[in-house]
Amino acid sequence: MAEGTEAQAPERLGGRYVRVLGLAALIGVPISVAAFAFLALLHWLTHFVWEGLPEHWGLDPVPWWWPFPWLLIGGALVALAITKLPGHGGHVPIDGLSAEPVQPSHLPGVLLAALGGLPLGVVLGPEAPLMAVGGGLATILTSRWAVKGGPENALLGASGSAGAVAVIFGSPLVAAVFILESVGRAGLRQTRVVLPCLLSAGIGALVFTGLGDWTGLPITTLALPGLNVPARPDLADLLWTIPLALLIAVGVRQIHHLGRLLVPHANRRPALMAMGAVTVTAVAAALYALLTGRSPVEVLLSGQDGLGTLTSEGIAPGSWALVALLVFKGLAYAVSLATLRGGPIFPAVFLGAAFGVLMSGLPGFGLGPAMAAGMAAATAAILPLPVSAALLIVLLLGTESTGMAPIVLIAVVVAFVAEQLIDRPRKDAAPATGTA
Incomplete structure (x- = not known):
């Protein structure tokens, strides 16, 4: 039964798959720009709370009590997003990462929980909110061409997540493989998903790698400064x-x-x-x-x-x-x-x-x-x-x-x-x- 369903999947989309690829290419750049804005704001808030304010008030090094007021504020903002806004602030991180498309109405709660908690000391990363932002924006940008709940919607949501998360991973290839492996665990057909993800992440990466004389937008990626890695292990x-x-x-x-x-x-x-x-x-x-x-x-x-x-x-x-x-x-x-x-x-x-x-x-x-x-x-x-x-x-x-x-x-x-x-x-x- 599963094999029959799998075999018929390409027929259900038919020629619309080419349109999905075109839409994935179009949304790559705006989603990457939105991801950059999200990470830039997150970085600014983090620097302001943990470096800028302590330096301004002469608290160097940061005292032991400094985390208490900021974390309590952050907890209150996350609690507000979970209890009062649609979507409950996004995916619960202990369940891993979800490749399912995010409803646009859930984005305010996701953003409040992320920007209210992550820069104020919460011990979690920005990759889940980025995936949600990418998937939600993909739904908004393609709502006129994709059928709600249809297969195109899932493909474009995954490609939007790939375009956004490529920013934090520092590589469109890592992002595409990451999303591909995630949707595979969720039961989606991997060969159908990989092309939109690669296209959206690849084109979106131009925002940061640059094009021609334009050097692109500066981003902070993972790095291990000062680590001397040998050419081969013993x-x-x-x-x-x-x-x-x-x-x-x-x-x-x-x-x-x-x-x-x-x-x-x-x-x-x-x-x-x-x-x-x-x-x-x-x-x-x-x-x-x-x-x-x-x-x-x-x-x-x-x-x-x-x-x-x-x-x-x-x-x-x-x-x-x-x-x-x-x-x-x-x-x-x-x-x-x-x-x-x-x-x-x-x-x-x-x-x-x-x-x-x-x-x-x-x-x-x-x-x-x-x-x-x-x-x-x-x-x-x-x-x-x-x-x-x-x-x-x-x-x-x-x-x-x-x-x-x-x-x-x-x-x-x-x-x-x-x-x-x-x-x-x-x-x-x-x-x-x-x-x-």
Whole structure:
């Protein structure tokens, strides 16, 4: 039955598929511009709250109490979006990332939850709101040509998400593969989706790469400044990668399990749980600052802009600070996943990188391979989209570090398989208990 449906799918669209490709190309540029505006505003707000205001008031370094007022404001804004606006502020991050088209009426709630929470310290990333913005704008821009609820609508929504999320991933190829793998898990026909996604993300990327004499709009992408990655791994690097990936898979599962315990409470009392989550996050950041003498900001936010701290000589955390960072940021990440709004990827990347730095003290385990394995394993365990995770981390490491690809691929496979095996009892029990 499934095979017959699959075989007939191209006939249902017929010649309209070419029109879908044309629309995907047209919406790539405006969606990328909107994504740029969203990220620019997010970056400005983050800089203003955590750097600009403290410097203006002579609070250098940022004191331990500074996160409390901002996180409470952020929690209130997220709670408002969840309880009062259509769409409940967007997709719940503990459920992963959704490739389903977002209704335009849900966009105000998504934007309020994202811009109200993410720059004020919520431990989540911007990728989920970006996907929602891209998909929702695609629906708005193509509403005159696509049938509501029809197959074209799903394809254009996916291509809009790809065009938007390419901005944060720094690569249209990563975005297209990411969306392709996501919709594949959702049951959509992958070969039909890939072309609009590639076209929208590729044309949209011109906004940032430039064209001719125009250099494009400047964006901040993932980077690891100061990290010297060897041309090829040693045998010890390969051997240590396996237990590191296993440990990360177990750790990510514990974070996920803690978040799952909070989901029923968040469904019943969303506003109260959102405020509780930001309070826990603020306390975690304050304790980290008081115990280590470091900035509380390291526990907050997505960690995307803090990766360089882990590799910078003279300011990188020591072993004790790394342990505290993993504990406190992991706790804040768990409560944020269940009760707030945002994306799950970048905090996982940061935690994986931090654990890799901690493990790099093992005999023969280099810093570069350890961080590569840690980031790859954490990304694969939290999504889990193994191809996207591998591609994202390989590109993150840079063009001169392709020799680390074996480390990344081994870590992704080990973490993905371990996460699936660990999670199997819960999935097997779901039909009997009525839980997901």
